[in-house]
Amino acid sequence: MATISASMVKELREATGAGMMDCKKALAAVDGDMEKAVEFLREKGLAAAAKKASRIAAEGIVYIAAESDQKSAIVEVNSETDFVAKNPDFQKFVKEVAEQALVTDAADIDAFLAEKWNLDPSLTVAEELSSKIAIIGEKLSIRRFAKFENNNGAVVGYVHGGGRIGVLVEAECANIDADVKEALKNVALQITSMKPQYVSREEISEEFIEKERQILKAQAMNENPDKPENIIDKMIIGRLNKELKEFCLLDQIYVKDGEMTVGKYIESVAKKVGTPIVIKKFVRFETGEGIEKKEENFAEEVAKQIQG
Numbered sequence: 583m584a585t586i587s588a589s590m591v592k593e594l595r596e597a598t599g600a601g602m603m604d605c606k607k608a609l610a611a612v613d614g615d616m617e618k619a620v621e622f623l624r625e626k627g628l629a630a631a632a633k634k635a636s637r638i639a640a641e642g643i644v645y646i647a648a649e650s651d652q653k654s655a656i657v658e659v660n661s662e663t664d665f666v667a668k669n670p671d672f673q674k675f676v677k678e679v680a681e682q683a684l685v686t687d688a689a690d691i692d693a694f695l696a697e698k699w700n701l702d703p704s705l706t707v708a709e710e711l712s713s714k715i716a717i718i719g720e721k722l723s724i725r726r727f728a729k730f731e732n733n734n735g736a737v738v739g740y741v742h743g744g745g746r747i748g749v750l751v752e753a754e755c756a757n758i759d760a761d762v763k764e765a766l767k768n769v770a771l772q773i774t775s776m777k778p779q780y781v782s783r784e785e786i787s788e789e790f791i792e793k794e795r796q797i798l799k800a801q802a803m804n805e806n807p808d809k810p811e812n813i814i815d816k817m818i819i820g821r822l823n824k825e826l827k828e829f830c831l832l833d834q835i836y837v838k839d840g841e842m843t844v845g846k847y848i849e850s851v852a853k854k855v856g857t858p859i860v861i862k863k864f865v866r867f868e869t870g871e872g873i874e875k876k877e878e879n880f881a882e883e884v885a886k887q888i889q890g
Contacts, residue, residue: 584614598623625800640870641667642725643745647680651758653731654739655683656750658867660723667745672722675714676745682707683727691726728865735862738763740770748867749773754860755852762859765851771837772844773866778831781861786826795822831861
């Protein structure tokens with residue numbers, strides 16, 4: 583059986599909002615598997631949030647580079663400390679990484695790191711990164727990137743909190759005017775705030791839906807142990823549909839107008855400009871999302887250096 587550490591309990595508590603002892607019991611029940619522990623707590627009705635939260639721990643910034651209204655790239659580059667994240671040399675490097683992402687043909691981060699650095703083809707991206715690490719004196723990481731290009735529409739980016747969160751939205755539309763660009767910017771703000779996982783219900787796999795159904799069913803059975811299974815199945819239909827709407831961008835309540843969904847908002851703008859607007863895809867990067875960062879006690883660190 584896995585050892586359940588205090589840090590594991592703390593992480594689970596932050597991810598779910600459940601009580602400390604409940605988190606400890608959940609981890610013990612699933613042999614320390616964090617994802618299963620979240621599901622365990624949800625089934626017991628003890629998790630405060632329906633969606634699994636991710637602990638934000640690493641530093642760094644998200645940056646967007648745009649070549650035109652139809653082509654943009656987004657990158658996340660991490661540092662160990664917030665001090666370095668605010669360093670002008672680090673920020674310049676992140677901008678250069680984003681500009682590299684604008685023209686890359688790489689399909690994943692490993693291929694991206696292996697390609698030639700555009701500003702100095704004698705180096706690879708990974709070698710340029712190593713050079714920056716040596717200069718800045720802190721571990722840096724090019725974590726992820728995405729490039730959107732649509733010649734039949736527009737790509738709009740939004741960066742929030744000085745690089746803490748970045749969003750790219752791609753849409754198809756025959757008439758890209760100021761109203762359409764403003765609408766896509768508002769959609770990017772929605773994604774920043776409400777964290778959808780999909781554009782629409784059609785993107786959700788049956789496997790994902792079934793997994794959510796089973797979790798909600800177990801939760802309902804724990805809450806209503808005397809009800810028969812067929813009644814429970816009917817009870818969770820509404821819960822499941824509500825949860826799936828929260829996952830889907832177009833089904834979410836529009837944050838700037840609680841009387842309509844995002845889908846209805848887009849339809850209203852399309853009617854105004856006289857041409858359909860189709861949200862094709864989006865990406866949302868939050869700095870350090872899902873990365874566990876080693877916690878240091880600054881006073882202890884200084885004492886260690888003095889003693890050394």
